Structures are given as C-alpha cells and as structure tokens.
Amino acid sequence: MSRAGKHKSAPSARAAVLPHLGVAIRSHALLLALGLATVALKSAIFAPVEVWPLAYVCLVPWVLGVGTAAAAPRVYAHAYVLGAVFFLLNLRWLAAAAGPYYAPLALYLAIYFPMMACPLRHAVRRRRMPLAIVLPIIWTGGELLRAVVISGFPWFFLSHSHYRVLAMLQVADTLGAYGVSFVIASVNGAVADVILARVSATRASEPIVNRRQARIGVGFAAACLGLSLIYGVFRLNQDTITEGPRLAVIQGDYLETVAGSSAPAAAKRRQYTAWMEQAAEYDPDLFLLPESAWPACLNVEFRTLPPSDMLRLRWMRQSFDDSVNFFLNHQRWSQATFDLLSSFARQHDAYVVMGAASWFPRPFDLRCDVRSHNSAFVFSPEGGEPERYDKRHLVYFGEIVPFRFGRLRQLYFWLNAMTPYSHAGKWEFSLFPGESFHALRMKAASQEGRAYRFGVPICYEDVMPYVAREFTAGRDGAKRVDFLLNISNDGWFEHGGQQAQHLAICTMRAVENRVGIARSVNTGISGFIDPDGRLHDLVGADRPAGTGHGAGFSVARLKVDSRFTLYSRYGDWFAWLSAALWLVCYLDYVIVRAIAGRREAAEAAAAGCGGGNDGVTAEGSEGVRE
Secondary structure, eight states: OOHHHHHHHHHHHHHTSOTTTOOOBOOHHHHHHHHHHHHHHHHHTSTTTOOGGGGGTTTHHHHHHHHHBSOHHHHHHHHHHHHHHHHHHHTGGGHHHHGGGHHHHHHHHTTHHHHHHHHHHHHHHTSOOOHHHHHHHHHHHHHHHHHHGGGOOOOSOGGGGGTTOHHHHTTHHHHOHHHHHHHHHHHHHHHHHHHHHHHHHHHOSOHHHHHHHHHHHHHHHHHHHHHHHHHHHHHHTOOOEEEEEEEEEEEOOOOEETTEESSOHHHHHHHHHHHHHHHGGGOOSEEEOOTTSSOOBOSHHHHTOOHHHHTTOHHHHHHOTTHHHHHHHHHHHHHHHHHHHHHHHHHTTOEEEEEEEEEEEOTTOSSOSEEEEEEEEEEOTTOSSOEEEEOOSOOBTTTBOSOOSSTTHHHHHHHHHHSGGGTTTTOOOOOOOOSOOOOEEEEEGGGTTEEEEEEOOBGGGGTSHHHHHHHHBOTTSSBSOSEEEEEEEGGGGOSSSHHHHHHHHHHHHHHHHTOEEEEEEETSOOEEEOTTSOEESOSSTTSOTTSOOOOEEEEEEEEEEOOOOHHHHHOSHHHHHHHHHHHHHHHHHHHHHHHHHHHHHHHHHHHHTTOOOOOOOHHHHHHHHO
C-alpha cells in the first residue's frame, strides 16, 4: 500500500469516535431503532392518544442517533426514513379524501428531517454546542418552513400536543405556537445533553467538555421552561376577559366522499333546521352552521342569473350533460335556502352564519367564464343580502390546482386530471381566492345591541397562523375583530384523530391573538375556545375516539379579550429568527467542510510527494467525509 493510501485509511478509523463523544454508532439497525422510537413517542403526543408529557423526550432517541452515528450518509438516510414513516402513519386520515395521493405530501414533508439533521450534527460534533440550545433553533425553523413553503402545512407541531396545558400555551401571544415548540425542543435537547455527558464520563477522552455542555444546556432549558410557566401563570391571572355575545354552534355528523355525502341535501337541511329551532330556545345572538352544511350557491349573482345568460357559459356546457336542468334546479334550491335562512334570522332576531359557494358568471372572460369561491354568508335579522367573506387561503388539490393560468397551463391540465374531484379532468373545480381578510359586524340583542366585529376563517384557514393574525391585526395598532368564527367540514376524513388535531391547532390561534373562537364543524369538534385557550361547551367531545364526535348543538357566551398581542403586531418574528440562525449554522457547516476538505487535499498531496503527515486530526477527517 502506498503512503498516500495509509494516510487516507488511518484517520478514517480514528474519526469514527470523536474525543468528546466517546461513542460512535455504526449499526444501521440501531439507528433505525432510535428513529422508530422517536416516531412512536412523537405519534403518541397527538390525538387520538394525546400523552403530552412524552413531548419532552420524543426527539431524544433521534437526536442521539444524529449526533453519534459514525457515518453522515446513514444519518440523512435514516432521518428521511424517520420522517416518511411518521407522516405516512399520522396523516393516514388524509387518505380518506385523497386516497393514495396523500403519500406524496408525506414524502415531501419527510425532507425536513434530513434538512434539520445536517446542521444539528454539525453543531454537536464540530462546534460542540449544547443540544438544548441548537435543537430548538433548528426545530423551530423547520416548523416554520413547513408552514410556509408550497402553500404550507403547519400540522404536528410540538406545541399542538400542549393545547390543554394552559400555562405553557400563554407564551404563544408573544412568540406564536413556535415559541411553545421551542421550549419543548429545548427540554429534549437538555435530556440528550445529559445522556451524552454520562456516556462521555466513562468512554470519552474529553469528558469535561460534555459535562460543561450539559450544565449549560440544562440551565438554558430550565430557564426557558421556568420563564414560560411564570409568564403563563401571570397571563392566566390577568383580568382582561369579558362576556361576549351568546352563540349557538350547530354540528352535523355527515361523512363526505368524492361520490357524495352520507345523506341527501334535503335531509341535511331538515336536520340542521331542527337543531337551529331547538337552539333558538336559548335565545342566541348568532347561529353558526358549518362550511357547506348542505350544498347551495347563495350569492345574488347566481340566484338571479337568467337561463339565457347561463347558456353562454362554456363552463356549464363542458361540465354537465344536462346543464340547463342542473342549473335551474340548483338555482331554485339555493333561492329556497336563502329564503329559509333570511326568514329564520328575522324571526329569531339573530344572525345566521353559514358556509356555502359563491358563483359568479363572467361570459366575456376568455380565461375563465365562471369564478367560484368558498364563502361564509352572514344573514342579518334586518334582512337584505347577506354579508360575505370569500376564503383567501385555498387548499392545494382540494380547492385549487396550481398553474391554472400562465405558461404552465398544460401542467395544470395534467394535475387537474389526476385529482378525484375533476372527474378525470372533465371539470375544472378550482376556486378563486377572496380579495381581503375583512371584518364582519353584528349586534348582540342579549346585550342591548352591543356591536361586535368578527372574522370567519373557513376550514383549514384556522390552521394557518397568518390568517388569524391578518383578521386580528389592525394597522392603527388596535384589534380589528373581537372574535373569530371557524366553519369547517371535517367529514372528508372519517372518524378518527383528525378532528381533535384540528381543534388543537385552532386553540393556538385563540391564544396567539387573544380572541375567542367559536367553531362549527361537520363531524366535529365544534364548541368554544376562550382567548386563554380554555375549551368549553364542546359538542359530543365525551364520545370515544374513533367513533365521531356526535351531532347536535351547543349554546354559550363567547369570550372577548381587550389585549392586543405582540404576536398580532409582529407575527412570526421569533420563528423567522430561528430559521435565520438555522441558515447561519448550515452555512457554517458548508464553510467548515470546505476548509477541511482543502486541508486534507493539501496534506494528501504533501504525503504523495514524500512529505508525509500522520498528524491529521480526527475532526479534520470527519469534516472531509461529511
């Protein structure tokens, strides 16, 4: 063997165990076991299991594997497998609506695990930073990117496991839900620091380094946790919450599929009307019905469109074999629904909010002669046309297919044909987003006509942090709304953990912006969320998980909070700061790796020329291989 060959092989063997770690995992099976342990623990912190204390240790097995694995490629491969298994397992409720097409989403979300593993491994192995500090930064930055990239999917945040732990939630009004995740991740990092310190005490040649790191990490995590709890107790004891209007939330239990609903539209309308009549005995100021409680198009442009104008529309001719009869029947049905809700609002001197479609003909628009929206309609006891909010944040492939207009339109047709809702590409089902997050108004008859402003995030809009903030944050430094009403249809996802997971995420929006939230959700969970995150008067929440959340109604007063939060003013500043520090850590990794690579190349060249150098350090060799 040449001298250069000896030079390459010897450092690789020594580099497998870093002096300050004292251990190197070479086994694929052990790395996989650590990853699967994190999958099991992290899955258990969310509904339907909801063992929230496990959140403080759920990342520890994976983090230990990332830091101590002998070979970097194994770390990234196993990190991706970990992410894929977790999302495929925990997003399986999405298969009820999307079928096998939910798998690409899960495989995409798995990418964030190796993306987080790279700077995390660099920080613990080269920079010797306490995991209690670096893990929450990287994890919080990763949650932010999942929430904003490609429309965003902010599901399964660490913070969502704590939606019933009120003292921990309160910091969200300053740092957002990301702040709660930061604290939980910091505790995970501190536990991992302590374990590494114990290992290094018996096996590493530099045990003092890890002991110092562990002390710093435990101190940092304890400070984060302690300050969060102190802040939470302080916020919970403030006297800023008052009684608001009395609301009735109505919940059906109708499963939805591409083929249709589990009940005819007429039967659903009769049942919802019966619940409204029963709830009217409690004199609510507002009745809240779910998104698409029954199918209807309630905007005046649709209800009054002459059939002769309808015949000009290409959309109707291309979408339905008997378009004229379909149009006329749906128009009559929608007008009857309009008359029913308008009459009910006047009769009971109350507002009625219901989700339905808006359908706008544009016969001279060459790109699209019909524009449709997912809308919330507010029927006033004073009569007239209802106020309307059109959903702004549309769900990809469920409500909108990308690339509909522009140079990539052919790609749109291909994607549209793949979705089950397009009926093999025969129907362009994509909606159009609304124009603004505007406030709606009501007067509470039970409070002598007191006026309130509110927003209506529709369906998964309550999942997106920015939507609730856009409704709440006024440019004049004051709140734009007093409360939020969430209408949703979770009947697409059968009966399981999705409904409780959705409720948990919505709870974060209440605390972040200090607004009460009333929810009306088909299949559940409907009810009330106070501005401090307290849940009450839920519909059927005492039913066993997996059996649905019942049906019926609940009447209660919605709470109003005078506080205007730092989060409402400045949004996700803390999460973006974490993402920026993550980027700095990654850039540091790239720079160190490049310098180490040049150093090793120079030393190898010197050795090949007879200059030999057996003093290559383990850290230098590690830097080249990773």
